[in-house]
Structure formats: C-alpha cells, structure tokens
Amino acid sequence: MNLILSLIKIYRTINTWLRATQVPGLVYTPCKFHPTCSEYAELAVQKYGILRGSWKAITRILRCNPFTAGGVDYI
Amino acid sequence: MPKHDLGLAIIVLTVLIRLLFLPLSIKAQRSQRALNIINPHIQAIKEKHKHDKTAQGVAMMALYKEHNINPIAGCIPLLIQLPILIALYQVFISGLNPQTLSILYPFIHNPGTINPLFLGFISIGIKNHFLAIVAGVLQFLQARQSMNYMKASSGAANPQMAVLNKQMLYFFPVMIIVIGWNIQAGLILYWITTTVFSIGEQLYLRRTQ
Numbered sequence: 001m002n003l004i005l006s007l008i009k010i011y012r013t014i015n016t017w018l019r020a021t022q023v024p025g026l027v028y029t030p031c032k033f034h035p036t037c038s039e040y041a042e043l044a045v046q047k048y049g050i051l052r053g054s055w056k057a058i059t060r061i062l063r064c065n066p067f068t069a070g071g072v073d074y075i
Numbered sequence: 076m077p078k079h080d081l082g083l084a085i086i087v088l089t090v091l092i093r094l095l096f097l098p099l100s101i102k103a104q105r106s107q108r109a110l111n112i113i114n115p116h117i118q119a120i121k122e123k124h125k126h127d128k129t130a131q132g133v134a135m136m137a138l139y140k141e142h143n144i145n146p147i148a149g150c151i152p153l154l155i156q157l158p159i160l161i162a163l164y165q166v167f168i169s170g171l172n173p174q175t176l177s178i179l180y181p182f183i184h185n186p187g188t189i190n191p192l193f194l195g196f197i198s199i200g201i202k203n204h205f206l207a208i209v210a211g212v213l214q215f216l217q218a219r220q221s222m223n224y225m226k227a228s229s230g231a232a233n234p235q236m237a238v239l240n241k242q243m244l245y246f247f248p249v250m251i252i253v254i255g256w257n258i259q260a261g262l263i264l265y266w267i268t269t270t271v272f273s274i275g276e277q278l279y280l281r282r283t284q
Contacts, residue, residue, distance in 0.1 A: 017243040019107065020225055021218035022277075024269040026156055027100045030107040034117075034135050071139065072132045 004045055004054070012038045032070030037061050043075045081199045085261055089268040092159060097276070104224075104280055111225055113142050163265070199261040206263045207255030213270045215248040220277050 015038070019028050031037070041057035048056060056075065064070075093100075116138055124131035197203065222240060255263045 017246065020222050020240065021243055021247060022104065022221040022225070022273065023214075023247055024217065024266075024273040025160060026153065027096050027103050028107065029099070029103045029153070030110050034139070072135045074128050074132055 001045065001050055004050060005042060008038050008042055008045075032064060032068075033060070034072050035074065037064065040073075040075055047075060081261065082197060082264055085199070085264050086268045088163075089265050090272060092163075093269060093272045093276075096156070100276060101280065104276075105284075108225055109142065113138060164262070197260060197264075199264065200259055202257065203260035203263060204256060206260050206267065207252050210255050210263050210267050210270065211248040211252035213267060213274070214251045215244070217270050217274050217277070218244055218247060220274060224277055224280060 017023075018026075022028060033040070035043070037057065037060055040060050041053070044056040044060075045053035047053065060073070063073075117135070120131060120134045120138065124134060197206070222244065226240075251266065255266070
C-alpha cells in the first residue's frame with residue numbers, strides 16, 4: 001500500500017516538473033477531471049485497498065478520453 | 076536533402092513532427108495556463124470544504140464554469156505521440172547506416188550515399204560535447220521561459236513551490252548535458268531542434284495571449 005502511494009507521489013513530482021518547464025518531446029494536455037487521476041488513485045487505494053482501489057483508478061484513467069465530458073468526479 | 080545531408084534531414088523531420096502537433100500543443104499550453112491561474116481558488120475551495128466532498132465538488136464545478144475551463148482531449152494524444160517518439164529514438168540509437176535504413180524502409184529506394192557530415196563539418200555519428208552543452212543551455216532558456224508563462228500572475232506562490240521550481244529549472248538542463256555527453260550528435264541535434272521549436276512556440280503564445 002505504502003509502495004503504491006509513494007510511486008504515485010514520485011510520478012506526480014516528475015509530472016509537475018515536466019509540466020512546469022514543458023520539456024519538449026511531448027504535448028502536455030491538462031487534466032479534464034478534478035481531482036486529477038493521481039489524486040483519485042490515492043483516495044481510491046486508501047479507501048478500497050490495493051486491488052479494488054487500483055482497478056477503480058485504472059477505469060478512471062480510461063475515462064480520460066475524447067468521448068467523456070470530464071469535470072468534477074470524486075471517488 | 077541537399078548533398079544527402081543527414082543533419083538537415085533530422086532537422087526537417089523534427090520540424091515536420093512538431094508542426095503536426097502544433098495546434099494541439101498551443102491549445103494544451105493555453106489550457107494548462109488557465110488552470111494554473113485559478114489554482115489558488117482551487118486550493119482555497121479544498122481548504123474551505125475539507126470535510127465535505129459534495130460541497131467541494133459543487134464549488135469546483137462552479138469555478139470551472141465561471142472561468143470557462145474546458146480541458147481538451149485527455150490523455151489520448153499521449154498514446155499517439157509515444158510511438159512516434161519511440162520510433163524516432165530507435166532509429167537514432169540503432170545507428171544510421173545504409174544497412175539498417177534499408178531494413179527500416181524496404182519500400183523506399185536506398186538513397187545510396189548518406190552524408191553524415193552536417194553542414195559539412197559536424198559529424199552526426201559520433202559524440203559531440205559542444206553540441207551537448209548547447210542543448211543544455213537551450214533547454215535551460217526554454218524551461219525558464221515556459222515556467223514564467225505557466226505561472227504568470229498566479230499571485231502568492233508558497234515558498235516550498237518556489238524551491239521546487241528552482242530545482243527543476245536546473246534539473247533537466249543538467250540531465251540533458253549528462254545524457255548528451257555520451258550519445259551520437261544526431262540525437263542531440265534532434266533535441267536542439269525541438270527545443271528551439273518550443274522557444275518559438277512560446278514566443279508565439281506570449282504574443283497572442
């Protein structure tokens with residue numbers, strides 16, 4: 001559990017750096033959901049445990065596509 | 076390419092790919108900046124409705140509506156970009172010589188000679204420390220410019236964030252030099268081109284905001 005949470009933290013730090021400095025190579029499209037998927041994943045894992053929480057986080061990431069409206073979406 | 080110049084070919088290919096993603100990139104950066112500007116409001120809402128997720132949601136919804144935030148696309152663009160990037164790096168890393176190229180594009184007639192000398196004096200196939208440093212310096216300029224654009228008018232940023240910003244301003248340029256020190260000049264040339272393109276893109280964003 002702690003491992004997953006710290007992996008999410010590391011991901012977020014790198015992500016923040018890449019976004020702030022816009023390191024070339026990728027287009028950094030902003031989040032269409034609030035909270036962001038990483039925040040959502042943290043909450044999900046804390047609330048539902050590793051397996052169900054991770055699954056919920058994955059479906060959230062899959063929902064981040066052009067065919068959804070986005071917006072506010074809490075776990 | 077004139078004189079089968081491999082260096083020019085790398086620059087042209089890089090610019091073409093960046094042009095392809097230009098509309099998306101411009102939109103994404105504007106959208107990100109808009110989000111950054113309202114970030115203090117988001118934090119305030121989070122603080123205010125700490126224990127009431129429903130109220131927090133309602134307030135967030137109102138905020139998004141008020142500022143007309145409509146983030147685009149989601150993470151699908153990443154899935155399109157990654158294969159292109161990986162292919163590009165693969166080509167550079169596996170080395171550019173007529174043999175590997177004919178495997179890569181069997182349908183294209185082998186150009187015969189490839190001139191590995193860029194502009195007649197920079198060899199693409201070997202390491203080039205000078206280019207690595209140029210890439211690092213350009214990366215620093217681009218990062219600083221971009222950060223100023225992104226955090227513009229965000230008001231009182233907290234000191235912890237400022238420290239983080241200083242760190243990341245130097246982190247990637249140093250990393251670029253360290254990596255660039257040991258790779259072929261061709262890959263560095265790609266990086267320099269794409270960084271210069273980013274700087275130009277930023278200048279355009281500032282002018283038209």
